[in-house]
Amino acid sequence: MKYRNIIILTSIFFSAVSCSQEETYIGGSISGGESEMTGVYPAPPSQWMGGTDPYYSAGYTGDIMPFFDNGKFHIYFLHDAQNKPAGKGFHDIHKYLSTDLAHFTYEGQMIPYGKTTDPDFAIGTGSVVKVGNLYYFYYTGHNGTPAFVQSNARESVLCATSSDLNNWTKVSSFKVIAPAGYYDYDFRDPHVFYNDELKKYSMLVSTQTEPGRKAVLLHFTSADPASGKWDVQAPIYTTSPEENYLMMECADIFKMGNYWYLMFSENWSGNKGTHYRMAASINGPWLTPENDMIDGEYFYAGKTASDGNKRYVFGWNARKTPENDLGNKDWAGNMVAHQLVQNSDGTLGTQALQSVKDLFSKKTASAEVDETSGNATANNGTYTLSGSTEKAMITFKPIGKKAKINAEVTLGKTNGTAGFVFHTNDTGSYYKIVFDIGKGKVMGYNSASQETTRMPFKFQTSTKYDVEIITEGSIVVLYINGKVALTNRIYARDKNRWGLIAEGQNAIITNLQVTQPE
Numbered sequence: 001m002k003y004r005n006i007i008i009l010t011s012i013f014f015s016a017v018s019c020s021q022e023e024t025y026i027g028g029s030i031s032g033g034e035s036e037m038t039g040v041y042p043a044p045p046s047q048w049m050g051g052t053d054p055y056y057s058a059g060y061t062g063d064i065m066p067f068f069d070n071g072k073f074h075i076y077f078l079h080d081a082q083n084k085p086a087g088k089g090f091h092d093i094h095k096y097l098s099t100d101l102a103h104f105t106y107e108g109q110m111i112p113y114g115k116t117t118d119p120d121f122a123i124g125t126g127s128v129v130k131v132g133n134l135y136y137f138y139y140t141g142h143n144g145t146p147a148f149v150q151s152n153a154r155e156s157v158l159c160a161t162s163s164d165l166n167n168w169t170k171v172s173s174f175k176v177i178a179p180a181g182y183y184d185y186d187f188r189d190p191h192v193f194y195n196d197e198l199k200k201y202s203m204l205v206s207t208q209t210e211p212g213r214k215a216v217l218l219h220f221t222s223a224d225p226a227s228g229k230w231d232v233q234a235p236i237y238t239t240s241p242e243e244n245y246l247m248m249e250c251a252d253i254f255k256m257g258n259y260w261y262l263m264f265s266e267n268w269s270g271n272k273g274t275h276y277r278m279a280a281s282i283n284g285p286w287l288t289p290e291n292d293m294i295d296g297e298y299f300y301a302g303k304t305a306s307d308g309n310k311r312y313v314f315g316w317n318a319r320k321t322p323e324n325d326l327g328n329k330d331w332a333g334n335m336v337a338h339q340l341v342q343n344s345d346g347t348l349g350t351q352a353l354q355s356v357k358d359l360f361s362k363k364t365a366s367a368e369v370d371e372t373s374g375n376a377t378a379n380n381g382t383y384t385l386s387g388s389t390e391k392a393m394i395t396f397k398p399i400g401k402k403a404k405i406n407a408e409v410t411l412g413k414t415n416g417t418a419g420f421v422f423h424t425n426d427t428g429s430y431y432k433i434v435f436d437i438g439k440g441k442v443m444g445y446n447s448a449s450q451e452t453t454r455m456p457f458k459f460q461t462s463t464k465y466d467v468e469i470i471t472e473g474s475i476v477v478l479y480i481n482g483k484v485a486l487t488n489r490i491y492a493r494d495k496n497r498w499g500l501i502a503e504g505q506n507a508i509i510t511n512l513q514v515t516q517p518e
Helices: 354-359
Strands: 035-037 059-069 072-081 093-098 104-111 122-131 134-142 155-162 182-195 200-209 215-222 249-256 259-266 273-279 299-306 311-321 328-342 348-351 363-365 369-373 376-379 382-386 392-396 402-411 417-424 431-436 441-445 451-456 464-472 475-480 484-489 497-503 506-516
Touching: 059 122, 059 299, 059 311, 072 104, 072 122, 072 328, 104 134, 122 299, 134 182, 155 182, 182 215, 182 249, 200 249, 215 259, 249 299, 259 299, 273 299, 311 484, 328 475, 328 484, 348 484, 354 464, 369 376, 369 497, 376 392, 382 392, 382 497, 392 417, 402 417, 431 484, 431 497, 441 484, 451 484, 497 506
Parallel strands: 122 182
Antiparallel strands: 035 104, 059 072, 059 328, 072 093, 093 104, 122 134, 134 155, 182 200, 200 215, 249 259, 259 273, 299 311, 311 328, 328 348, 363 506, 369 392, 376 382, 382 506, 392 497, 402 464, 402 506, 417 431, 417 497, 431 441, 441 451, 464 475, 475 484
8 A cells, every 4th residue: 555645754754764864864754655775875864654653653664675676676575563452464565666776755554454454454574576567566475463363374475466666555365384294384475586497486485394394496487477376395405404495585596697596584593694596496405604704793684676786685784772782682673785796616605886976976075083092003004003912092073963984904914803993981991893813803892892793804914905995873884895795883983983903913904084975
């Protein structure tokens, strides 16, 4: 359902719509549609349907279901309202629209959740496919109310159709539930695509075996989605005893060059986040690369879309509850997108979107030194930190809500850490993102020195690493050599100092540059 009665509100009204009430969005609509967003990491606006209903309050971006069509990215997502009153459903599907993934409009609610007696009292992840002139949106119906699950599956695959990607009609007669041998309590996240090898449409569904409770990506096929008939096949992927994943959520499958890639997310192991597998054929065998992660655990439910030239992966940067540096990771937040790159060995890497980088190339800001401690020096744009025996730091004055930081980092020792600090304040606490050469990882730590996120990366001494950091509000995304991304959530980052750090490590930072949008 789409609401078109546009009422433009002042930017003051929207000054508290983001995850941490830090970003301000321009414009907006109390009834949805065509609202310009100023953020490159968007969250939905407040009061999106107007009135005083608390459900229409500020919200968050949940699982993203991108679809590219006719020059535009239709970025569907699960809307997570900040306030979810008892008795109401949740996670209805909303949409952002973009042509370049650097500028977005909020398009309002697309598919509403159902009544307490409906299978989609809550909605889960899905995907869009075009068949002829009609678009099919396959999505998860979720209803865990005791009265419903007494005689129904908790989760099922449902469908809505549209001729324009905006006005969707639920197909009430369509419903796919877990077949015999699979668990109908966890049966979700349909991913549908045309399978050239089978000359049919394929649907992957995340579920578990029953009995046994082994995570699988179950495979269905259909010769004609209009018929509503889908036939179950063998799973396309089953978790191994070594992986032992509880669920493989939000699956995606695509081809780049000579390889097929299977992507899924899991949130229960010691290596939470979005993983991928690769194969020479869509039928496998699926190989696990040495580093099978797309980003750290603060980037979740990554799904992809291609404009026919480049492929992008979209996930959400988790917020924290309570919303401060020491809060616990919570579901949904802001959307973050990376460009996928294919390495020479077929493995995947991630880099910043050029369109986003271009936004931050208009205005150069100074990295104004605020304080040095330990054995640290600043000399004509070269920063030397000798932290072998004691911590060395250089801090700079705040750089505001939106900024891009570029630098070259060289490590001098085979142990210890060096990198960047944010949200430094007078108490001496800070969030740090550091290169750990001994562990072979880039890692994020909160102000209590608790590890929050990490990504494998093999560092070497005496090697310059090109670092890009894009910051907007509390979102901080760090890229290394255009190959690896680490997404972080750092509250009050824009209001406090930032800087450089070395502990048990010697580091030289050169070509440090800060740029901001005009």
